[in-house]
Amino acid sequence: MLQVNPTMPVHSVAEFIAYAREIRFVSASAIPAQARSRTWPPNCSARPPASSFVSVPYRGSAPMFTDLIAGRIQGAFENIPASIEQIRSGTARALAVTTAAASESLPELPALSAGLPGVEAFAVADIGAPRDTPAEIIATINATINATINAGFADPRLRARLEDLGATILAGSPEDFALLIARETVKWTRVIRSAGIRIT
Template sequence: MKLIRRHFLELAGISVTALALPRRAAAAGYPERPVHIIAGFSAGGGVDISARLIGQWLGARLGQSFIVENRPGAGGNIGTEAVVHASPDGYMLLLSTVPNAVNATLYDNLKFNFIRDIAPVAGIIRVPMVILLHPSVPARTVPELIAYAKASPAKVNMASAGFGSAPHMAGELFNVMAGVSMAHVPYRGQAPALTDLIGGQVQLLFATTPGTSDYIATGKLRALAVTTASRIAMYPELPTIADSVPGYEASQWYGLSAPNNTPADVVATLNREINAAFADPGMKQRFADIGGEPLAGSPDAFGRLIAEETEKWARVVKSTGMKPE
């Protein structure tokens, strides 16, 4: 996994092409000093990597440093709170992700309302997930997994990258929609979860796709299906969960947000440059290399995604009775 992490960090390097791009005219001279992007999770994970990729792109385009700060803790709430209470001037931004939508219901006493207190800037990427099984699990299709989990609930422990993470929520959504009750075993990130899955300490993991292909190709793990609504280029042979559980869909996503009341022209400048990243073949490939499918689009489109995801995961949190650990 150290090699995978190193590969991801190498992908975050700025291309010569990006550095050579001219500085674009920005809103009222914005930015005139370094901008901070807050990542609410530890270095080396998907939030951190996405923040660094888009930060380096924005820095090259706008002629100022975009500095990524990792402020992990409380499922991303520590970093989020710092941003929503920052000055709404565009100099402190948040790399938003699935836990922001989950935490709105999962935590009872947050000192902010995420939808009310942030200004969506732009979606960045969506990352599919895949069901991975230890080879000892006698299931080769989603219906077989459902039947096995119903018949032998004590034999299926479901690992995750952490409580309230996108992989955890994908698994809980599966529990609800498939009518099963797999036991959740949270880890501090996907890497240790994969290690224990390979070792047989747990039997199943909803994993984000980057870093999984070698384990599948060598037979150390069995891939069952993807969580997205349609098949993905990385694993075109895998069916979707929705083929067997109609209406199922889950994915990891990343986007950029600012404090509420950030000037519209600042938001527009950032949005324009993020969208430009996906017109650049080099940047598009960098995001593809970490499993990312472009989101981009308008601030309103990203705001709708956040609202839809908040409502969706609220239903799962309430139906399962989840509480923060």
Template sequence: MRKHLCRTLMLGAALALSAAAQAAPAWPARPITLVVPFPPGGTTDLLARLVAREAGTRLGQSVVVENRPGAGGGIGAAAVARAQPDGYTLLMGTLGTQATNQFIYAQMPYDSAQGFAPVTLVANSPNVLLVNPKLGIASVAQLIEQARRAPGSLNFASTSLGGSPHLSGELFNRLAKVDIRHVPYKGSAPAMTDLLGGQVQLMYDNLPSAMGQIKAGAVKALAVTTTQRVPMLPDVPTVAEAGLPGYEVNSWFGLLAPAGTPPEIVGKVRDAVAAALAEPGTRRQVEELGAIPVAGTPAQYAETIRADTAKWRQVIQDAGIRPQ
């Protein structure tokens, strides 16, 4: 009798577990939100919308882009860090949100090291040094000459405080021994508007969001920040070859989930993005934006974040940038 009762209880438990497993819908069972912590129109936004479309198709659910700008990407990043770790909220992170903001802002609303589960890098992108053509500066050498002749008379726009475009300008100042003042904006689009309007003379931007204005001739690209020229702008020199040896800035964009997201869900997202970026058509779209598609593992992305955190901590200290 006791054995029969035990078998009955075990069978009942097994049936209950089976019923629960059958009742739990497979992920993803509803649309996924991809938070972009910057305004529409910038590189982060453009890449996120491409990823959302292509990964959503492969996951079988809509991936909805939600722009939540502010605090150099901190507002959107914090929202994702606080979200349920169920795979339905993701972040398109940047060098700023995951590595440099912690050294720029005195109060961080999230822990960039512990608050997220890295999913995959999506793309690497050079930054580009832009000038308003009306300024009459056609080369890095001319820019340095004018900046030295009248210290503090020039200013440069960037997409946020502490992001890679901002740090591109600070590194330029340090190596060229000039004083070009920084003017931070909340995203690429408003910064570009003021560059075109003459409110600022220079701008450092991620290449993808600047390509349209460069091709239209509305702005002039003086140099790219990577160590090698980029295929999209073969006639534009690097900052290093244009007169500042040792200069290098590389920007990246990648997907992250809230810490605690199940590894199997992280893996599904990563695989969907990797499959999308393996398609020649998708790769071409990323490259046309001025970026280099990447689809590494979560561990590789985590290592990139760790390495760049150490690198830029030193650069920020050397530049004398104080937490705001």
């Protein structure tokens, strides 16, 4: 979710982009780099300087929201479940979701990709095993643990609670998950290389 301090004079992604030169924006991900590549063409004379987005690392959502609410930072990308109570209480203002489709919990919010085609980001909570785990062990784990999890997802009360928290249920096989990880790896590798991001 793209969100800002509620005192900021922006109420849409378009207004946010126009205001971007003046703000301190925090993100724990490469989403700003992905958005920049769609928003400002590389040779555009109006392209803002690299300092437009200052990435500020935080040890979790709580200290980040402390600074966002206090106005020490003006905007942030944060997961919907971690943000939804601040949005509902009005201590932060949501502008868009970064998933491909709108959120069922906040259907009034547009997807960021509506204005910036190709920009999509989401977090996944999953159950995994070491990379070299034998396929037969993966199959056994999937047949037991995954069956229990899927049974829980079938409970309408649990589904309703997860959706109220802003989570989207994504069930599937180990092969489905491997394909998802492969696609995301390709996507973010391109963004990181294009933005010149390096580990220091």
